[in-house]
Amino acid sequence: MAEEKQQEQANEDRKAVFKIPNTALLAIAFLVVCVTPVAFGDVPYLQWLYLFPIALGVFVIRTRTTATAKGLEVRTMFGRRDLPWASLKGLAITEKAKVQAVLKDDTKIALPAVRTRHLPVISLVSAGRVADPSGLTDDVAKAEEKAPEKSENSGE
Numbered sequence: 001m002a003e004e005k006q007q008e009q010a011n012e013d014r015k016a017v018f019k020i021p022n023t024a025l026l027a028i029a030f031l032v033v034c035v036t037p038v039a040f041g042d043v044p045y046l047q048w049l050y051l052f053p054i055a056l057g058v059f060v061i062r063t064r065t066t067a068t069a070k071g072l073e074v075r076t077m078f079g080r081r082d083l084p085w086a087s088l089k090g091l092a093i094t095e096k097a098k099v100q101a102v103l104k105d106d107t108k109i110a111l112p113a114v115r116t117r118h119l120p121v122i123s124l125v126s127a128g129r130v131a132d133p134s135g136l137t138d139d140v141a142k143a144e145e146k147a148p149e150k151s152e153n154s155g156e
Contacts, residue, residue, distance in 0.1 A: 013069075014068070014069055014124065014125045014127075015066065015067070015068050015125065016066070016067045016118075016121045016122065016124075016125045017064055017065075017066050017067075018064060018065045018066075018067070018111070018112070018113040018114045018118055019063065019064035019065075019112075019113050020059075020060045020063060020064075020112075020113055022060070024060045025057065025060060025061075028053050028056050028057050028060065029053075031052070031053045031056070032050070032053045035049045035050060035052070035053065058077060059077050062075060062076070062077050063075060063076055063077060063112045063113065064112060064113060065111045065112050065113055065114050067121070067122050067125040067126065068125065069125065069126070069127060070084060070085070071083050071084035071085045071086075071087070071088075072085075072088075072101060072111065074101075074109060074110075074111060074112065075112070076112060081109065083101055083103070083109065085126055085129040085130070087103055087104060088101055088102065088103060088104070088129075088130070089102045089103060089104050089106070090102050090130070091111075091119070091122070091130060092108060093116055097115050097116045098110065098111075098114070098115065099111045099114040099115065099116065099118070099119070119132055119133060119134060120132045120134055120136040
């Protein structure tokens with residue numbers, strides 16, 4: 001009984017965050033350095049050029065997709081949307097290897113920073129609700145199915 005509760009707790013605690021790497025902030029810092037001579041040059045009122053690096057910084061920090069046992073949380077620069085697993089029909093892959101969530105009403109929602117290589121991770125976090133097309137998680141799913149059988153046999 002205790003092992004089953006631990007397994008359920010482990011499944012609920014699974015979480016995967018897909019975001020733009022923080023090293024992108026280095027490029028934004030370089031952009032600030034490049035904009036500074038122009039912003040404070042001979043032409044007045046060019047300090048508004050700093051809005052571009054600030055907007056890019058907010059975009060990098062804010063944009064992400066989080067997969068949990070409950071569903072997907074999609075955060076964009078200006079909004080946030082929760083997608084429970086029950087509301088998903090599946091995932092669609094675009095021509096540029098980006099992933100979109102397809103809802104039951106056939107609307108598609110882009111999943112920021114999620115690529116096709118991340119599908120096995122989403123399958124693990126969703127506990128099989130979303131199938132893994134690559135087949136990399138088949139061994140893990142079989143091991144999880146056999147684990148409760150072993151605990152039942154050990155009690156005899």
